[in-house]
Amino acid sequence: MSGLMEIDKAIRESDDRWLKAKYNRAIYIIQRALALYSIEEVAFSFNGGKDSTVLLHLLRAGYFLHKGEQNYANEDPEDFPIRTIYFESPSAFPEINSFTYDAAASYGLQLDIIRSDFKSGLEALLKAKPIRAIFLGVRIGDPTAVGQEQFSPSSVGWPPFMRVNPILDWSYRDVWAFLLTCKVKYCSLYDQGYTSIGSVHDTVPNALLCIRNSSSSKEKFRPAYLLSDGRLERAGRINKFSSSVCGKSPALSNGVISVDLHKNSLLTASAIAVGDEILLGTVEDQLGTSLRKKLHSIGWLVSQATVVRNDVDSVAEEVERKSSTSDMVFIYGGIGPLHSDVTLAGVAKAFAVRLAPDEEFEEYLRQVIGDYCPGDRNEMALLPEGITELLHHENLPVPLIKCKNVIVLTATNFTELETQWDCLIELTRSSGVLAVMEPYVSRSLATNLSDVATAKPLSKLCLEFPDLHISCYRKSVHGPLVVSFKGKDRARIESAIEALRKKFQPEAFLEINSS
Ligand SMILES: Cc1cc2nc3c(=O)[nH]c(=O)nc-3n(C[C@H](O)[C@H](O)[C@H](O)COP(=O)(O)O)c2cc1C
Ligand SMILES: Nc1ncnc2c1ncn2[C@@H]1O[C@H](COP(=O)(O)OP(=O)(O)OP(=O)(O)O)[C@@H](O)[C@H]1O
Ligand SMILES: [Mg+2]
Numbered sequence: 473m474s475g476l477m478e479i480d481k482a483i484r485e486s487d488d489r490w491l492k493a494k495y496n497r498a499i500y501i502i503q504r505a506l507a508l509y510s511i512e513e514v515a516f517s518f519n520g521g522k523d524s525t526v527l528l529h530l531l532r533a534g535y536f537l538h539k540g541e542q543n544y545a546n547e548d549p550e551d552f553p554i555r556t557i558y559f560e561s562p563s564a565f566p567e568i569n570s571f572t573y574d575a576a577a578s579y580g581l582q583l584d585i586i587r588s589d590f591k592s593g594l595e596a597l598l599k600a601k602p603i604r605a606i607f608l609g610v611r612i613g614d615p616t617a618v619g620q621e622q623f624s625p626s627s628v629g630w631p632p633f634m635r636v637n638p639i640l641d642w643s644y645r646d647v648w649a650f651l652l653t654c655k656v657k658y659c660s661l662y663d664q665g666y667t668s669i670g671s672v673h674d675t676v677p678n679a680l681l682c683i684r685n686s687s688s689s690k691e692k693f694r695p696a697y698l699l700s701d702g703r704l705e706r707a708g709r710i711n712k713f714s715s716s717v718c719g720k721s722p723a724l725s726n727g728v729i730s731v732d733l734h735k736n737s738l739l740t741a742s743a744i745a746v747g748d749e750i751l752l753g754t755v756e757d758q759l760g761t762s763l764r765k766k767l768h769s770i771g772w773l774v775s776q777a778t779v780v781r782n783d784v785d786s787v788a789e790e791v792e793r794k795s796s797t798s799d800m801v802f803i804y805g806g807i808g809p810l811h812s813d814v815t816l817a818g819v820a821k822a823f824a825v826r827l828a829p830d831e832e833f834e835e836y837l838r839q840v841i842g843d844y845c846p847g848d849r850n851e852m853a854l855l856p857e858g859i860t861e862l863l864h865h866e867n868l869p870v871p872l873i874k875c876k877n878v879i880v881l882t883a884t885n886f887t888e889l890e891t892q893w894d895c896l897i898e899l900t901r902s903s904g905v906l907a908v909m910e911p912y913v914s915r916s917l918a919t920n921l922s923d924v925a926t927a928k929p930l931s932k933l934c935l936e937f938p939d940l941h942i943s944c945y946r947k948s949v950h951g952p953l954v955v956s957f958k959g960k961d962r963a964r965i966e967s968a969i970e971a972l973r974k975k976f977q978p979e980a981f982l983e984i985n986s987s
Pocket of ligand 1: 517559590606608616625626627630635670
């Protein structure tokens with residue numbers, strides 16, 4: 473049997489449903505690319521890394537299947553005519569270099585070695601050869617994947633070609649499941665604890681795979697495939713992309729407000745409830761009231777609270793508006809796997825990014841809801857790409873989601889909100905998610921005077937104390953009128969109350985409660 477067939481056979485015989493689905497999708501992309509471009513017009517960018525090793529074998533299988541469809545006769549079954557390009561750098565690991573050369577020899581790759589940088593190398597290559605599409609082993613989660621699709625034209629400023637990313641949606645787990653199921657060779661560094669490989673200057677073994685051995689001073693590492701959390705794949709990359717469990721990329725610090733106790737500055741929050749049932753009046757928005765009280769208790773001004781429909785565009789429009797006018801937006805409702813759960817899609821749309829699978833989040837969901845999910849991926853683990861930060865707390869079974877200055881609360885009742893809020897406040901102390909501000913002071917007075925008698929003096933009072941919130945309301949038409957004063961400066965509130973009393977009989981206003 474042809475070596476090219478073995479990959480396809482190994483996957484078809486495996487009982488890994490998820491891997492099969494990923495494989496089929498990748499093969500589909502490869503076959504469509506080969507149908508679109510002639511074999512001289514495509515190239516494979518290979519660097520000996522695990523992702524490009526997966527792609528090598530997928531391309532071999534995909535090419536074999538494509539050739540079968542084309543009914544080519546009398547061709548060497550081991551023939552692999554796709555031009556393969558390797559950008560060799562002096563700072564590459566020798567193990568990577570030798571694996572790349574060995575793989576080229578074993579699989580009959582026509583290797584073009586390019587020793588200049590990516591851009592000028594590609595410019596020269598595209599001048600010399602009729603290449604129009606290049607296969608890459610880029611995966612979502614890689615810093616360079618943001619905004620890319622399976623077929624993405626090269627960026628502005630780069631020579632024009634199509635980037636074809638057949639394994640864009642593969643996770644760390646999928647990569648290792650494939651390499652181990654197909655029993656193919658991979659670079660030896662991955663057996664020494666390296667989980668993602670850059671240059672010798674920025675790559676070390678992944679500390680999470682370290683085997684502590686007190687009897688020997690030499691550190692040993694487990695193989696890369698034993699890293700159970702794909703989220704920590706880049707923990708061995710030093711400078712640029714070093715990532716921790718909490719922060720995924722430097723851009724994620726957007727919208728984080730410092731922990732300092734802001735004395736006099738004003739921070740505003742908006743709350744968005746997502747739910748047709750709230751708009752229809754069938755369900756009460758209990759969370760809204762409680763959330764606003766909580767925000768108020770930490771000195772935030774809630775500038776707006778809205779309810780929107782379970783509709784991507786309605787959510788997106790509201791999030792876009794509120795995130796640009798408030799310091800922080802809280803959104804709740806519409807989270808989950810149901811057709812009406814569109815909140816995250818709306819948040820993604822508001823920031824013009826797509827929803828992408830998040831391995832870290834998926835792992836948490838798996839621990840809570842188990843492995844069961846009807847499709848080949850957990851739709852609930854799709855999060856806005858490149859802008860999502862997961863907020864972890866030991867009391868939360870699943871972390872909270874923060875996208876720029878939008879916090880997505882998954883609470884559905886009062887008790888759950890209490891828990892999530894307490895965690896947010898604790899996180900504030902450790903990592904500054906929300907700023908705790910000088911709290912508001914509030915005092916309320918009641919009077920039996922009529923509205924007509926109080927209206928003018930009260931509106932004058934508001935002009936005299938523009939820094940305070942002075943509000944009036946009645947619990948019933950004939951009951952007393954309540955005047956409430958809110959502000960951050962107790963002395964100012966006292967002056968305002970004194971000024972109010974001076975305008976009427978001293979006993980006309982009685983204090984009812986204060987905080
Ligand atoms: C074949 C190929 C095509 C690339 N096309 C683009 C591109 O269109 N736009 C771009 O910004 N970078 C492009 N890059 C560069 C990569 O996005 C990225 O900068 C590089 O792989 C990062 O490698 P590093 O981690 O070693 O810096 C390309 C790289 C290769 C190998
Ligand atoms: N020096 C290079 N020469 C050719 N292609 C490259 C080079 N560097 C990156 N690429 C392309 O970019 C893809 C993504 O690189 P990336 O480093 O994320 O993955 P990898 O090297 O295959 O695996 P790992 O994540 O373990 O390092 C590669 O699969 C390859 O297609
Ligand atoms: Mg690499």
